[in-house]
Amino acid sequence: MEQIKKPFILGLGGTTNSVSSTEQALAIALHAAEEAGAETALFGSDRMMALPHYRSDPAGLNETGEELVALVRRADGLILASPGYHGTVSGLVKNAIDYIEETARDERIYLDGLPIGLIVTAYGWQAVGSTLAALRSIVHSLRGWPTPMGVGINASGGIFNDGVCTEQGVNEQLQLVAQQVMQRAETR
Incomplete structure (x- = not known):
């Protein structure tokens, strides 16, 4: 009997703090994807901090950068999580996203589809x-x-604690975004 391949969902994001609300929200969404049948990986704070500033030449990739690019190439879907710093994506997350440029000449260019x-x-x-x-x-x-669902969380009230979100509505949104990624990944 042929074994069905589980979709691989990469979670990319967080802050310099591994227990930040951003990384906790990402972990909750990845857990929901796992419960829906995915294999997942979290590329969070520790590994993002190990990335040098992205350079568009081979000398710019260290082992962590090569690992990130390999995970992106393998992914059937992604969940990106960023804190809102000064009204936009944090530099740490943007630098990690910039590594996707390494896939520009792949058969599947960037995150195509x-x-x-x-x-x-x-x-x-x-x-x-x-x-x-x-x-x-x-x-x-x-x-x-x-x-279609993008989760926006006002974390000023301290709604995350030890990997748990105390706001049921936010939990439902995180589960929904994971379900939407999974539905599309499974139909690819």
Whole structure:
């Protein structure tokens, strides 16, 4: 009997703090994808901090950069999560996204046709909206398909604790974005 391949969903994002609201939200969404049948990997704070500034030449890739590019190439879908810093995507997350440039000459260029779920956390609604719009624009320019649900979280109330979100509505949104990524990944 032929074994069905599980979709591989890469979670990319966070901050320099591995217990940030951004990385906790991403982990919750990845867990929902796992429960829906995916294999997942989290490329979070520790590995993002190990990435040098992206350079468009082979000398710019260290082992962590090569690992990220390999994970992107393998992915059937992504979930991107960024804090809203000064109204846009953080430099740490943007640098990691810039590594996708290494796939420009691949058979599947960039994120062509991949479902991409988006999560933004910020300490205020203004940064949430503008950062979510910036991520959607980035995904479009990389030929990806942002899911209809994009999760915007005002984390100023401290709603994350030890990997748990205390707001049921936010949990439902994180689960929905994971489900939308999975649905599209499974139909590819």
